[in-house]
Amino acid sequence: MNPKVSFVVPCYNLGHLLPDCVHSILNQSYKNLELIIMDDCSPDATPEIAKTFKDSRVAYFRNETNLGVCGNFNRGIELAQGEYIWIISADDRLRRNYAVEKFVALMESDPGLGFAFCPVVLLERGQETTSPNKHGQEDRIFKGHDFFRMLQKGYCLSASAIVRRECYHRLGMLPVDLDYGGDWYVWCLFSLYYDVGYLAEPMVNYRVHDQQITKVMAREVPQDCRDMYIAARWRVKARAESEGHEALAAACLDGIVTDYKNRLTSRLRHSGTLGLTLEEFEMSLARHGANNEEVRRLRAYMYNEAGDTYHCLNDFQRASECYAVALGQRWDVRGLAKYALLKMGWPGIRLRRWLAAWS
Secondary structure: OOOOEEEEEEEOOOOOOHHHHHHHHHOOOOOOEEEEEEEOOOOOOHHHHHOOOOOOOEEEEEOOOOOHHHHHHHHHHHHOOOOEEEEOOOOOEEOOOOHHHHHHHHHHHOOOEEEEEOOEEEEEOOEEOOOOOOOOOOOEEEOHHHHHHHHHOOOOOOOOEEEEHHHHHHHOOOOOOOOOOHHHHHHHHHHHHOEEEEOOOOOEEEEEOOOOHHHHHHHHOHHHHHHHHHHHHHHHHHHHHHOOOHHHHHHHHHHHHHHHHHHHHHHHOOOOOOOOOHHHHHHHHHHHOOOHHHHHHHHHHHHHHHHHHHHHOOOHHHHHHHHHHHHHHOOOHHHHHHHHHHHOOHHHHHHHHHHHHHO
């Protein structure tokens, strides 16, 4: 008899935290589950630690070669036998022994749910800290397309989602070229076709530490991480368009604009590791821009934002150049006014600051 729930526990160099995760799953009140430890060629003691778990529900697999984050996730999904699949990193854990019971009951109550999640409680240095709860204190069901729009605004799930196996079989697994942002991509994909369940009680610990895979990637290969996440956004937009969801595709484009803006202004202000230069923005736009109108809109918006940032930094020459590029892409009164004031020199600069102070 196959288990109802399959836990996939990806592990790379996290053997010292693995027991905490594994025991939090094995101690659940819901017993019809399996636990698959996916060791992605860890150089630490993960193999030895995995052998200490004597419960028959635990299976250990070590990849012959390193598959990367999403490749390791996908291998675990392929091996899973359950109707529901829960991927939880070896450095995280369940914090309530009835968590699986509650999640299964929710999923069983509504076959239209593709996945369900709950808030997490951050775990730092062994101590629980904050519990970000963005969706209130009541359990609820999100219409898939409503949740899709939330995701475009930057919402992300952490360690807390159980997925109906059918979602992976119907829509595919995580894209192996998007180790950073691949999970966000599948949440978007699933919410295009399924509703989403939410349990308000925080039943998962998300461990914060220097060796988190996302932190390591962002620290060691920040450009790759940034490009993967932007690529994920463009890919989701293309999927929405291919399914005829024009309003959702528009929401995707709004999210892309916001993401580009945040990364660009971060880089111009010399803060953050995932920033974006104007040259990098142009290269990204060349790779992903779908049509001329979108390209012109994005370029106009971004160069306006760059102009505003340079103006705040008192680099008026670059600000003027950016406003000129923006106006060449898309004419607008505000952009023209900002450009004209700069061309007036210091009187125009002082006038703009005076107007800003009174607005």
